[in-house]
Each structure stands twice: as structure tokens, then as C-alpha cells.
Amino acid sequence: MSSKTTTPKAASSSLEEVENTVSRLSGLMGVLAVMILSTPQGEIIQSSFTNQVEQAKILLKVDHYCASLFVEEEVTFIRIRTQQHELLIAPNKEYLLVVLHNPLISTTIENAI
Numbered sequence: 663m664s665s666k667t668t669t670p671k672a673a674s675s676s677l678e679e680v681e682n683t684v685s686r687l688s689g690l691m692g693v694l695a696v697m698i699l700s701t702p703q704g705e706i707i708q709s710s711f712t713n714q715v716e717q718a719k720i721l722l723k724v725d726h727y728c729a730s731l732f733v734e735e736e737v738t739f740i741r742i743r744t745q746q747h748e749l750l751i752a753p754n755k756e757y758l759l760v761v762l763h764n765p766l767i768s769t770t771i772e773n774a775i
Contacts, residue, residue, distance in 0.1 A: 683759070684708050692767030694747070697721070699758040711762065721760050725753050 684696050688710065697709040697718065704722045711717045728737045740751040746766065752759040 680707060680757070684710075687761055692764040693761060694764060695762040697758075697760040699760070701725070701753065701756060701758050704758075707757070711760075721751065721758060725751060725758055729753075 680698055684698065687693055687696050695709070695711045697711050697714065698707040699705065699718055699721065700707055701722075704718055706714055706718050709718070724740065724742075725737075728740050737753055740749075740753070742749040742751075743765065746764065748763045748765045750761040750763060
């Protein structure tokens with residue numbers, strides 16, 4: 663996994679909690695990358711994704727699209743799976759947590775999120 667990037671202007675008082683979450687998730691087998699975005703602005707708080715700015719824009723679109731599909735419900739988890747990878751997205755009012763995962767290596771990541 664590549665090095666972490668932190669954007670100071672997006673940092674908040676809960677930055678330590680964010681860093682602990684990223685550290686915990688990054689240590690799990692099969693985790694390839696982790697990104698945390700502020701919502702709704704989409705500022706990258708922390709990321710180990712390559713092409714992170716472009717990826718952040720796409721991920722926000724996915725989040726907004728899913729929210730528009732379920733207007734009367736709060737979307738709490740989005741999973742997109744291919745044969746080799748899985749994208750796990752956990753949105754909330756302040757952050758969008760995204761994990762790129764290889765499900766063939768480990769299947770226990772949901773318990774960590």
C-alpha cells in the first residue's frame with residue numbers, strides 16, 4: 663500500500679480517531695487502499711489510493727447516486743464487487759470511508775468497519 667496523505671485544511675478535532683481507523687483497516691489482510699473524504703465537500707482527509715483526486719470525485723458520485731435511489735432511507739453501507747476486488751463504502755454525515763479490498767485474501771473486513 664502506498665503512503666498516507668493528509669490534507670490539513672480538512673483536518674478536524676477527530677483526526678486522531680480517523681488515523682486510528684485508517685491504521686486499523688490498513689493492517690487487515692487483503693486491504694489494498696483506504697480513503698476518508700469529508701462530506702459533502704469531498705475533501706480528501708486521508709488516502710492511500712493512487713489517483714486519489716479522481717477517485718474521490720467518482721466515489722462521491724457513487725455515494726450521491728445511492729442516496730438519491732433511497733431517499734426515504736439512510737444509506738449506511740455500499741459494496742461494489744468484481745471478481746478480484748471489492749470496494750466498501752461507509753458513508754455518514756461527516757465522512758465517507760472507502761476501503762479497496764481483495765476478498766480472495768480475507769473475508770473479515772466488514773467486522774472491522
